[in-house]
Amino acid sequence: MQHTLAGNGYLSGIALHSGNRINLTVGPAPPDHGIVFRRADLPGRPEVRAVLDNVSETRRATTIADGEAVVYTVEHLLAVFYVFGVDNALVEMTGPEPPIGDGSAAAFVALVKQAGLTAQQAPRRQLVVSSPLYYENGEAILVLAPADDYRIACTVKYNCTPMDCQYLSLSVERESFISQIASARTFCSYHEIESLIEANLICGGSLDNAVIMKDGVILSKEGLRHPDEFVRHKILDIIGDFALLGCRLQGRILAVKPGHEVNIEMARRLSNLCNH
């Protein structure tokens, strides 16, 4: 059966790009409503549904947009909704992006626990991968294959990490997510964000909410939380991006150096295949 939140959850924090304080409230929604974001700061409080058709940008984070309602960096919250089995929810925000927190999904896990869950009188939609799919772009490779459950195996390689080549395979469910994935933080190379810093486009960014790789070393206030923190965060992003399918997924995802662009493209191909 579909599930929604039993009550409201509330979170407040700094937005990565603007540096402004954002208030975010999550609450229940009726069956077949899906996950909808509402921009409470804009006239008319416009809404955008978290579905693949509304993905407007995949550089560095996943952005969804429907007219005036633009929301950046939806993937971490969507991943948490997915693993907790939240099919329907309304997310109200006072700005264009959720609070970045510590760059991980930990604050969103606390948010959904605060709101609680309740079952609804409607069946869930399920999407079963019935034949293999392959997509490659640059160094990124994604393969989807049939399986009895939902599993992700991912590998990444960065020259400056203590564990050069990182690999992790896990079953996508609540307990493994909380224990292995939720605390893994956003990371990027300094070179990737240098121009954004100079243009004042990431005013809220700091070593409080991201791990930075610069000239072969890791910049982080607390070191790494796991020797393979980066591959864990990549799995978090995959779960969040594929949550935009709007249904429960059954299949195996194999990912090599993935990013939002390949995740979303593969989710679109899977969705097209199932709708025809």
Ligand SMILES: [Zn+2]
């Ligand atoms: Zn991420």
